[in-house]
Amino acid sequence: MSLYDYLYYIILPILSVSILIIFVRFIKGPTLSDRVVALDLIITTGIGIIAVYSIHTNQPTFLDIAMILALIAFLGTVAFSYYLEKRERND
Amino acid sequence: MKTIIFKTASSYLLPLLLLFAIFILLRGHYLPGGGFVGGLIAAIAFVLHSFANGIERTRGIIKFHPGFLMPIGLSIALCSGLAPLLVGSPFMTGLWYHNPIPVIGMIGTALIFDIGVFLVVIGVVLTIIFTISETI
Amino acid sequence: MIKTKFLSNLLLSFIWVALTGTFTLEYFIFGFMLSYALMWIITTNRREDQYFKRGPKLVSFVFFFLYELVKANIQVAYDVITPRYYMKPGIIKIPLHAQTDLEITLLANLITLTPGTLSLDVSDDKKVLYVHAMYVRDKDEFIHSIKNGFEKRLLEILR
Amino acid sequence: MTEIIIIILSSLGALFILLAAIGVVRMPDLYLRISVTTKAATLGIGLILAAAAYYFNDLSITSRVMAIILFMLLTAPVGAHMLGRASYFTGVKMWKNSEHDDLKGKYHPKTHKLASEDEKK
Amino acid sequence: MELLLVVIIGLLYAAGIYMMLRRSLLKLIIGLILLGNGANMLIFLLGRIVKGKPPIIDASESILSGIYADPVPQALILTAIVISFGLQSFAIILIKRAYKVVKTDDLDEMNATDEDL
Amino acid sequence: MSNPYIILPVIFQLFTAILLMFFWTKKNSQKLISIICSLITLGISIWLITIVLLQGIHVTQAGGWEAPFGITFVADPLSTLMILLTSISGLAVSIFSTGSVRNARIKFGYFPIFHFLLMGLNGAFLAGDIFNLYVWFEIIIISSFVLITLGGEKAQLEGSIKYVTMNLLASVVFLTAIAILYGLTGSLNMADLSIRVANIENRGLVNVTAILFFVGFGIKSAVFPLHFWLPASYHTPPPAISAIFGGLLTKVGVYALLRVFTLIFIPDDFMTDVITWVAIMTILTGCLGALVQNNIRKIFSYLIVGHIGYMIAGLGMYTEAALVGTIFYLIHDIIVKTNLFMVTGVIFKLKGTYSMRNLGGFYKTYPKLSLLMAVPIFSLVGIPPLSGFWAKVFWIESGFITENYLLVFVLVFGSFLTLVTMAKLWAEVVWKDGDALPMKINVKYFWELKPIKRVAMIVPIVLLSMVSLYIGFGAEHIISISRLIGSQLIDTTPYIEAVLGPLNAEVI
Amino acid sequence: MLLSVLSGFILAASLPLIGKYLKEKWAILFSLLPLSLFIYFLSFQPDISDDKNLLFSYNWVPSIGVDFNFHLDGLSLLFTLLITGIGSLVFIYTAAYLKGHPYLDRFYGYLAMFMSSMLGLVLSDNIITLFIFWELTSISSFFLIGFNNDSEASRKSSLLALGVTGFGGLFLLAGMVVLGYVGGSYSILELMNATDLIQSHPLFVSILVLVFIGAFTKSAQFPFHFWLPGAMKAPTPVSTYLHSATMVKAGIYLLARFTPVLGAHEYWNSTLIIVGCITMVYAGIHAIFRLDLKGILAYSTISALGILVFLIGLGTDDALLAAAVFILVHALYKATLFLVTGIIDHETGTRDVSKLSGLNKVMLPVGIAAGLAALSNAGIPPSFGFVGKDLIYEATLHIGDWAYLLTGAAVITNICLLFAGFLAGFKPFLGKLPVTYENVHLPSPLLYVPPLILASLGILFGILPLLVDDSLIKPVVAAMLNTSSDFFHLQLWHGWSTVLLLSSITIGGGVGLYFILNPSEGLLTKATRFEPISPLSITGKITGLFHGISQGYTSVIQNGYLRYYVITILVFLSFLLGYKIFQGIDLYLNVATLSEITIYEVIVLGIMAVSIVYTVFTKSRLVAVASMGVIGYCICLVFLFYSAPDLAMTQFSIDTLTVILFVLVLYNLPKYLKLSDTGSRVRDGLLALIFGGLISLLTLEVLNEPLEREISAYYAETAYKLAKGKNVVNVILVDFRGSDTMVEIIVLAIAAIGVFSLLKLRLKSIEKE
């Protein structure tokens, strides 16, 4: 088994399955915060997938997307927290 | 949100992200990126900062209304498109300065155009987000 | 404060060079100018401490951190994959020696980065840090471990 | 040799991520989920990115990978803190077996100011 | 793989339509966004998909050779995404404002302009 | 013929809009800039149509990339005519706006958006690339969204939600159509598509794509049963905005239908049947709707729908003569509808209401104004030889030639309904003795305006009335232009050759 | 010639300048215009009686063959003389009748417009131009009927009149266009040479129907006659001029004019005979029951128009001759009676015939005029009316199979007309003068001289028919027959004959009726019992029903519910798509072109599918927004897997920004309510699935087709060499298709301005217009 096959047939599926598992939490909730945690983790796992994929396809450019993803994940979490706090304060 | 942790982090994140945004802008012609994504990242940087410190503080940093970036960016983009008309070429024809400039690379109307895009995007995103935040 | 600014400036230029991935003088100077401009844009009054003479401590701190990271990860991993829960979670108030925003933030982040603990918030008077922890066998011992571990080492570097 | 290092790094990374995934499903309350996942994932991603950096073996890519890792180390805990804190005062309950709650009653219900001591009644 | 994408595209269109037919303003906007996503995916798929070969010329080369992803649909989608972003932001704010002024999220109560013959 | 300057109408409007943005809160400067720049644009448009009529189709390849690789802009008689009409209406509404639009709106971007809208219209007319057409459409709809909601009144918001929803739906359908078209041909240049689509063997797919385009543009041009947004919203914004909407927005949809269904898709029998039935129902729906309205702006809104039906009918017959009729009517309709909505604005400023029941007394109090109003109203009805009349000659003849008897009947019947509606409006608004209406505090009445503002509201109405009189009495000129356009819609070779260069026989 | 035709318009247009000065004292000067025109047209008389056809050509819209070619022959000469002659008198009359009226200048303006339109109508050789003038007469009539615009009845009548004549006019337009198409020309002169071609064309019947509708509505033929009595709401000069002497005769003119083109065809003749016959009898009987003088005259006018249509329908030489004479006869006496009625109304303030009598004692000259007109109307020798009536009977008696029936109808009609004429001409003047009217004075000569002139002409032509025989009538008949005609001479005395007998019966019957039947409220009430089935009320009901239907239709279609709008659009689109997909495309799947499926893609797409479903069905808004985030990220991964890093980046950023926007806004929005019931959910779900399914199916089929790569190949080739960029997508965005991007950022900027103004602009209550 070559490195590519290993990445393709072992690592990528593991990561995908991880996303699937996390997604279960996303669906289950129960609170918005749980979903935000799940979302954040999905994106983070996405970074992993991208990194592996960039090795597999020999395309380092994909790593740049990882950078943006990291930024985005953070922003999403912040926004939801911001919302939660605002909502709570005004209720 | 008055959390010390976020505030402190944001004041380090802001310059970091702005650098990153310009980096993405300049490399767009060769690799993924460009004015649009660059502008978004820059805008996100300011948005994060405003989440942490309040809009007034962020406004203080930018020093003028972010909406002002839109006409400026549009003017830059328009000028880059119009420049070729002066030499009788069609609108938006790429004009290039023939010797590559160190660091930035090739300078041409396309790059100037992308800078226009970059500024417009910042102006747009900040106008939208700031306006909403202010009227909540 | 000139020195501090100069340092951050250098740091940013360095990051620029790292980002572009081209370690040449021109790139460095360009990055320097760029970050100079950006710092001018973003300057608000901010206190910063001296930055030098912390090298060795920094290295040892990094290793300490990695050790904690791996250790705690394994502990948590065990709890995650085995059916039974071994944890005794709780929110613990930890009094702070750290004073500046930077110190507090770094400390809180480091605590969060190690598995099993999560810095929830800092009181507005910056005197205490509230930490959510998974394994609080003994509250005082937990507080002690944080204060003597992360906080002490961190402050040594920063001050 | 390169391949083996890459395989080890990526496998470890993937395992940590898987661990975080299982954690986020299995942990009984939100704070535990945040607690478990933020770092397991950060560590896992760090490892996989390191694998990529090792694979491409190019200075610009390595520096980029370093930047990503640095960035994640900076933002992940801040995000966790924000979410945890916001959840706390939106009333997300802790697991029933939790023992201490020093935060209880410290937030001012209106202003969200956080006190360091119990308020004197 | 195309088959799955086709199904997903159909699903996006269907979901978008379904959401547009609800009475809530918010669902309406969500529906429009889903539709927009569907259209973007459609452009992408119909430009034909190629795995792992972005339309970026290698540092050492001067033309894009071999099999590569069609850059045109990508450029079109980029434009479309950005434009939809503008429109969507506006629409989102519109519902916010409409809710504030009309004081309902229920579309069925927003028919004054059609009445009064 | 290659000419980089043909995009001046677009560029100059863009320049105007940007300039106006720099004068964000300075209302007087904005008004001045808007009028001056509209005048210059009118000059540019006249220049453009002149050179096109004299020298033939002009094109420019943006970026210098030869078609079909870059984006082509094409100035052919149809597009330059549309630009000219846009400039005329634009100038009129610009002047009208300086008198009628309240300062609060001007300080929140009314003029920049207005010029962005005009830019979008000009861009759409010049676009020689289907995706570029899409982006221009987006400019048009986003500016119209902003304009229709500007002020944020309850009615505006309720109306705009329908407007926005259905226009966004139209965009999605349009985009879907483009996706499929690209999937079939790999090209976006409309001239190139014309050739490529003709060479596709799977005609079924081509026809289905045509349907998507039809529905996408159909929504934008407000044909039955895709028109609902129009009567729901056009009467809600300030009159100046209604004027530019009523005059131009739906016509862009008609323009697109004309372009796409002559250049890229030649309608098959099924499609012509569909178009014909749609036209029939559109005429009936619009004209019947107008008949029962009380709000004068709603009357005109419904009539827009009905008269779009006429133009679509021309497409449904698909003869050169019918298309000539459609072009002629398009010219007339843009001018007259713009004018009528401005007239409603003046009526409102005088009386403070749009309700036909409450209005009245114009004949007595404002005889000269009544006379002025008579021009657009009776032009709309098509009292011969006013501008609305001539197109019908073409349609009726084509209708009989193509044996579309029902369509002809409905056309005639629709004209009759328009006649009745307008006569009723005339009797109610102009003839009837109006009750003394209570003064509303929120209305700045006509006599409260500064004299210059009053002039600014009347001058454009006079201007457009003169144009519509010219269209009617100078029908010869208009018909010969329409003829030229009609023939180029049927024989698209000049267009294609202007874009792609001379074709060798086997390609065609 | 063009100037003379358009002079009325010029006068009307100059009113805003000169009207003010003229209307005060010099109103009489307006009549100079018709008078000089009368003289001008009279000057052509010698040429016409020499069988010359005069054609005056002016260009207008040559590209479709529409011109101002004016053709003066006998028929048009007769009409121009009537128009300008009666016009002159009416103009003079008006100066006194509406003296001091604040809008007198407008009135003259409309009258002048009308006169010009009428002249244009009768002179145009071009049928489109003819139609244009035709419509202008309707419009001027609309303004004139509604001249008393304060009165609701006036407004209603004018709307009705315009409605009916406008309706007919549009059909006429269609008829003219088709006629032009079929005959290959819009010129009547040329069409006359194409008669065979036209009459054998399959569209001939359509042409007939269309032309008839036009003519019948204008000339108030049954069942379109009902607008005319209402039109009498107009001031008397209008009734005189438009609704008795000229405009209503436009339809007659049209039929006469087209007799050489469309006539002598079975359909033509029988339709006209039937319609004319019904009209003349129906309206004649109606006239008997009226009390209002104008009402009586209106119905008798309709009846007279019926006679004319009838005669043209008969189409024989005799009949056409009779028609030609009767046009003149009727114009003379009916105008007189109307003018007289106006005087009575003006002086006594009533038009109720049952209240009027003995006016001779105070206004003898008026009474003389009325009496002379009544004589001519009754066809009592030596009036010109006698000549006319004889010719009518002459025509009906020689028609063949239906001679007795038709002659009977003509007799009945004439009796009624006679009765009506007596009622209007004699009844108010004879007998005892009621006390109330003792103070009534003889009005200004400007009022009574015009009717006196007209009435005297009616007698003069009777005594000396030669005056009009060769000079006027013969060319008219020649024009209708399109040949020169020398078969007759008009004369008062034909000797003893059946015709004379019929005349006597008519006179006797009519006079008898006059003495038996006293107009009263009772009679009128009896007559109104039939009102519910009259064409007027049927039309009223149809109009009401139609209005109701329109209202219902509009409120059903435009029901205010956005989702029904969307459903309609989608059903329409799905139907068309579905029909075309299943009918026009061979559905098949080319598996060879598809790429392999991998586990991670399945997972990503699976998650996406679940998220889509979840977004749709979740009960929490925030969860929906978060799920949309997931969908967006999955799309990014798809972009990533399939080589679109730029897309992935952008989609990521945009998606997150959208989520942020939602989150910021949601905070102000209410929670989801469950608003729709299960039924509509199922319906919507089905519709959505069908639409989605169709799109999927279509996509699959398109994927079977080969994709041309010529353009992408060009980009791949030149992106670096010519455009100096290596990221081809970015090069496309900023260079190859830079214009798109330019527009795209403008869209963004506009959206931002929109958001800004939507949120920040708060109109003060004083600015809310």
Ligand code: NA
């Ligand atoms: Na890019």
Ligand code: NA
């Ligand atoms: Na063609």
